[in-house]
Amino acid sequence: AQKITQTQPGMFVQEKEAVTLDCTYDTSDPSYGLFWYKQPSSGEMIFLIYQGSYDQQNATEGRYSLNFQKARKSANLVISASQLGDSAMYFCAMRENFGNEKLTFGTGTRLTIIP
Amino acid sequence: NAGVMQNPRHLVRRRGQEARLRCSPVKGHSHVYWYRQLPEEGLKFMVYLQKENIIDESGMPKERFSAEFPKEGPSILRIQQVVRGDSAAYFCASSPARQAHQPQHFGDGTRLSIL
Numbered sequence: 001a002q003k004i005t006q007t008q009p010g011m012f013v014q015e016k017e018a019v020t021l022d023c024t025y026d027t028s029d030p031s032y033g034l035f036w037y038k039q040p041s042s043g044e045m046i047f048l049i050y051q052g053s054y055d056q057q058n059a060t061e062g063r064y065s066l067n068f069q070k071a072r073k074s075a076n077l078v079i080s081a082s083q084l085g086d087s088a089m090y091f092c093a094m095r096e097n098f099g100n101e102k103l104t105f106g107t108g109t110r111l112t113i114i115p
Numbered sequence: 116n117a118g119v120m121q122n123p124r125h126l127v128r129r130r131g132q133e134a135r136l137r138c139s140p141v142k143g144h145s146h147v148y149w150y151r152q153l154p155e156e157g158l159k160f161m162v163y164l165q166k167e168n169i170i171d172e173s174g175m176p177k178e179r180f181s182a183e184f185p186k187e188g189p190s191i192l193r194i195q196q197v198v199r200g201d202s203a204a205y206f207c208a209s210s211p212a213r214q215a216h217q218p219q220h221f222g223d224g225t226r227l228s229i230l
Contacts, residue, residue: 004157035218037221043204043223043224043226044224045158045224047218047219047220050217050218093158102148102160102174103148103158103160103208103219104160105150105157107156107157108156108157
């Protein structure tokens with residue numbers, strides 16, 4: 001079974017609209033962390049936001065927020081007021097406490113912002 | 116403070132040659148991770164090292180690939196007798212002492228092309 005599933009290969013969103021990128025995960029580890037990374041066309045991996053399995057509140061970082069639904073094992077990324085510079089690949093990743101700290105990545109979502 | 120530094124940014128090799136990829140972690144970080152990204156895919160874990168020790172190499176091919184993180188100097192990912200299928204982007208990440216809920220900081224990657 002896939003540990004991280006991103007079901008949206010590509011999305012097109014009008015500038016200034018909000019967008020939700022889906023991510024579901026699978027783990028039996030009670031302690032884990034969920035991360036979102038952005039990879040623009042230049043190729044670098046940019047850390048966006050983190051959610052811990054024991055965190056009571058959803059994480060927020062500027063225009064990024066994480067809609068964490070633990071019972072459903074989902075950790076969707078919400079980008080508010082999208083900008084042209086948000087066009088990129090977005091990867092959801094999980095780090096399990098018993099997994100030697102390595103990150104397991106999803107296959108990514110290519111987001112394109114339309115002016 | 117400098118982030119994770121990887122070099123070279125681009126590397127071209129002919130089949131059968133050796134490729135050496137270098138990674139200098141964030142100053143003070145003692146944990147290094149290598150990931151491989153094939154075209155249009157997410158990152159896949161290869162190996163996790165601490166200074167002078169390989170902690171987890173479960174994602175690394177058994178043959179031709181090796182990694183080290185000496186007491187002094189950068190971490191090296193070495194690919195011997197490269198083949199076309201080794202063409203990929205190789206990313207290095209670092210983190211401080213084992214902390215499951217901290218993001219890994221990525222370098223800009225090395226794009227390896229095999230002719």
